[in-house]
Amino acid sequence: MSHYYDKKQESKEKIKEIRAVLRNALFSFRTSSGVFSGRRVDAGTRLLINTCIVQDGWSVLDLGCGYGAVGIVLKKLYPTLDVFMIDINERAVAIAEKNAVLNGVAPHIAQGHMYEPVKEMLFDAIMLNPPYVAGRKLIGDMLEGATTHLKKGGLLHVVARHQKGGKTIKQKMLHLFSNVIDHARGGGYHVYVSKR
Numbered sequence: 666m667s668h669y670y671d672k673k674q675e676s677k678e679k680i681k682e683i684r685a686v687l688r689n690a691l692f693s694f695r696t697s698s699g700v701f702s703g704r705r706v707d708a709g710t711r712l713l714i715n716t717c718i719v720q721d722g723w724s725v726l727d728l729g730c731g732y733g734a735v736g737i738v739l740k741k742l743y744p745t746l747d748v749f750m751i752d753i754n755e756r757a758v759a760i761a762e763k764n765a766v767l768n769g770v771a772p773h774i775a776q777g778h779m780y781e782p783v784k785e786m787l788f789d790a791i792m793l794n795p796p797y798v799a800g801r802k803l804i805g806d807m808l809e810g811a812t813t814h815l816k817k818g819g820l821l822h823v824v825a826r827h828q829k830g831g832k833t834i835k836q837k838m839l840h841l842f843s844n845v846i847d848h849a850r851g852g853g854y855h856v857y858v859s860k861r
Contacts, residue, residue: 716849723789733761748772815861
């Protein structure tokens, strides 16, 4: 059985279109089976999108982009952002590419494991809604990778359920960056932000 954090998906592709108001604007996305939160924009992703810190002209990485909600919304509302979107899931990447076209934006979208497609790059902000079911080691590696992919002063945003792994993630971010704030919360989720 495959998971949404696997490269290949075994399930039959069932495309669905969803709508969501994000950062006070209406967006449409195609989703599918075999992709994270295929029925709606999940509460954690919604909180991350609505509260993340970005500035015009920044380079932003949407790590584990899924069908592309975070990166696409930011690129649409902040056209001067240089947005990169990565996912290991080939189906998710294909749908994210279609969603970019659907929403009239052209971010950089790549399939690959964690930071591999952008291994030489530095970002002003990294957005992460980690795949909890993939286990602590993978999440830890994603957090550690941010230390070498953020510019000086760059921001790592991580959304997590505070009572289901979020406290551990917050502690790891504090250990790696020597700082972390509870930037936003809602529906049991918190957005933690660390500055490099």
